[in-house]
Amino acid sequence: MRYALVLLLLLLSPAPARADIGGFTLSSRAAPVSVLLTTDLLPVPAEPQGEVHLSYTQTELGAGPIGRSVASSLWPGAAVGTGLPQLLGFAYPIQVNAAHPGGPADESKSGMKASANASKAESFAGARQEVPFVLTAEGLASSSVSTASGSEARSTAVSSAQTITLLSGLVVLSGVRFESVAVSDGSKGSGTSTFAIAEITVLGQKFPVPSPAAPPDGLLKALEPLGVTLTWPSAATKLEGTSATSTSRGLKLTVDVTVLRAELGLGGILDGILTPLLPKELAPLLTPLRKLEVIVGDTEAVANASASSALTPPDAPAPVAPVAPPPPDAAAPVGDVPGSPPVAGVTPPKSVTPVANARTRTGSLLDFPGVPALLVVAGLGVAALGAFGMKSFGTFLLGGAPCPSGHPTGVPDLRVKP
Template structure:
């Protein structure tokens, strides 16, 4: 009965539909093993002075769409891997690349594969790796992937190693796996990050890992006399709004090379017997490293997406006609075109204050001249009348304004009477 009720409720209230993804930014990178070298022989103003990442993979995917994928079985870091074309004129050869839209869409080499498209970028690196006297890896695999669908943007970084043998068998790690996943649906970010280490062997003594949060105390005591410091992995996830970041910093083994040489009895042989036989300039080569750090497992995934803006449906209602208005003032600016932003100092349409009309609708008086005050009109008429009267009096004075002593008529004679 309860099961039937749950089914009915699910049918009546279906899950809300997810919104479509608009813009997005994705990245993922994974490194099973990294070897970091600290030495004074290389005049490099950086720490560490040398680095190499085994079976390194990286992907990037963004709106546009733009995709990029990289896989390298022996990656020397971005400074060398991407800087060689600028310094020496040729690209670093141990890598497979793919890009969209510029291409190539895919590239595959021994132990390396990269693909990139509009909706997915993926890279893989995996093969048996060995750096003499330092590290040997069996069952190595590294995958980075970034993909987007209509409702989700996801990045995934995974590394796994079956067996890692360090320093010619001094330390052996088994069953190592790291994974980081970051997801964004445009409304919020989510993801996970986790790691696992099955067993660690030191000088033939096995230490099973029973608690994933911390190493066994006996393991730390076994590594201390060898000059090896162990830092346990750490996984973190961070969510901010629509973005998600998942990281797993791998298990780190920091080796004090001088202490290790003394523990293995190599210091007296190299410094007491071999060093006197070499020129003074070559003596530092017997102690090339101060410290070596080996990081097992390192993954990072980042995802951020936004919801696509909904399209505004067309308005089927007819546009109302604006009521007719009177003639515009002579000083009024022309009406702006549709879509033109309002200029400074000009009121936008619809809020223009009313202006006085030029012509009145009713009849006006005789003295109401457009644009001329009535008092000015009356003053002008008075001045004109006074001037006319003065000119008439002055003409009468010149042509006969005074009487004749003999009694003859004055004024201008009538020339029409002969």
């Protein structure tokens, strides 16, 4: 009976109210494998000089509504992927795009798909990938999704791979999955970021990964002779007010190409035979790469939303009860404050002598708004002098000298008939 009463109270209790979200900003991106190249062949001051992301996806969604999604099987970075039309006049071909409201609403190619509308932006990329002598990936896929509903805004980024073979089989990773989720409901942000790697194989020796917290024992020592430095993945979620940012930095393998060439027996052949035959300027052609970085699993999700605030009318002021005037005091002088009886506890204002307005004085004929009187008099004088001068000039031309024949001079009166 007691449990039934508790269940009845839970059913009858009102559910907690959830505020609808107003403005929001969402973004997500995922790349299962990224290859960064450092070379001396390209005169670029920044490092790396080249980059490529396999099965890359990205989405953006805002409260415009504005949505955008990108998917690419081979993404060369934003500088080339989005800047190529400005440089060469045509778009990078290995990609699909979707946008709202400009369109297209969706686009798909082999192994790539993107879609976008007012409440959801989604992209997917997945296919078998192979970069000669660098890596071969089976079951490579990534997806980025940004959605907004009435109660929350959510971004999700996932990247996964069944098997990734690096450097022609020197290093093999299997069972790779990275995921980042960020959520905002307008009042607070939340999120999670996780990753998992089932097994890593180095030169045929298998290293199972029982826990993602740290690399397996002996793995780092097995990679040192090959000139390979391993940086273990990290996952974190940062919360600031209503926003959440979840990131997972993937497993990074940094390959020192010079050490690897020496371990494989290639350095002595190239340096001892070909280097003396080439000019100093062409020496970088023998070692085009100085450093090779492979990042396995990289995801990021960002969500930020604000609650929609409905405008509520202000509370009406409480009615004030009318106060009856007290009976007049016999001792109070009459006529101090004309027009209203005295009120107890209130000092009547002193009478103020009205001040005459300067604009109410009697106007003069020379008062023109905005024009000084001296200018008006000067203008009238100039006009009079001009009229007198024109009249004298006309008299000089037409009637100033007598006629030799004795005829009358001047302008005849045309109104009189001869």
